[in-house]
């Protein structure tokens with residue numbers, strides 16, 4: 001089977017690397033990829049300056065691709081899965097209509113409420129005056145999360161600790177849209193607890209749990225500094241006990257898949273739940289309908305079995321294949337740490353430094369039994385890798401214990417360098 005992964009970041013590098021290790025995968029292509037991926041010799045990079053659906057479809061047909069795996073949510077929201085299906089090409093991911101679970105904060109919150117899933121109390125607003133009212137009506141909330149609803153603004157979330165801070169943040173959000181925000185905004189109660197990401201491959205009412213992981217979102221050690229796309233993660237979430245998984249299935253996974261069927265939007269693809277855990281209470285913060293970054297780089301090295309078949313089964317709605325494609329998780333721990341460029345995450349228009357040469361120490365392997373190097377924001381100049389994005393690369397190490405994986409990953413990180421690099425030194429520390 002020939003497979004194609006769409007995207008160019010660390011998550012896509014990990015997906016392509018893992019797919020290429022499946023015995024029935026004969027070739028793994030990645031489009032547009034990045035030049036760092038050349039160091040995974042099993043991958044073929046289809047370098048494109050612009051990625052359009054028509055061009056991609058032509059390539060898929062020419063190469064005889066049997067499965068397309070989509071990385072970034074953007075393609076899901078644009079309906080690429082629908083288009084591939086129309087052309088008889090299996091593509092892993094939800095169709096455009098079902099991807100509202102991630103693309104619209106408002107619709108997904110209303111869906112959670114309709115199907116009785118525990119989530120933070122919330123209000124939907126479109127105008128600044130409504131936002132201020134919603135905040136003032138809930139002085140009892142222990143903080144406020146303000147979330148822009150529209151797809152382009154998936155990252156537009158601000159967590160505020162007081163009414164004043166929330167009102168100031170709302171004012172900032174509406175500053176450039178005095179006539180209101182068309183796609184709206186969700187204002188919700190802040191839930192305090194521990195966050196966990198859970199990943200399920202789904203097909204209608206069937207699902208398979210893949211992994212739990214914890215993402216460290218803040219830029220600096222001890223969870224300080226601004227939010228980022230994720231500075232590192234560990235998997236499994238050692239503190240998230242097995243009995244809580246049964247609760248998640250009952251409270252969230254089964255109601256979500258049933259709800260989608262009731263709405264005649266049977267769900268296929270990745271259901272990624274962002275949960276907040278407070279004692280034995282679980283709250284669904286958000287849905288994503290794709291693989292997480294950097295969680296995917298973290299948990300994929302732990303998965304054994306026929307990954308490509310499971311994704312193909314979901315993409316082709318093949319019940320029998322889905323049932324027999326069971327993945328096993330190694331009884332080990334994985335830690336992934338991201339190295340970022342100076343200026344990342346580029347708050348308030350701060351430039352992100354690029355064009356720094358990436359150096360590997362002699363003897364550092366890109367992949368060995370316990371460690372894998374995944375590239376994200378890199379390009380090539382005169383045959384050398386240089387930085388070209390905020391999230392430059394990440395390393396995953398796997399070991400029997402979390403402490404051993406931590407020791408190993410930091411040793412390996414010391415063997416890859418670029419000027420002004422930044423990384424957190426406390427990924428996976430603590431219980």
Ligand code: AMP
Pocket residue numbers: 120145147154157159188189190191192195217274285286
């Ligand atoms: P979301 O895109 O909804 O996951 O929000 C991004 C991040 O904001 C989450 O991963 C949480 O860290 C935080 N967050 C979102 N909603 C809440 C909430 N209701 N309470 C506390 N933190 C939240």
Ligand code: GLY
Pocket residue numbers: 215229230288291292293294295
């Ligand atoms: N790591 C969170 C995300 O991928 O959205």
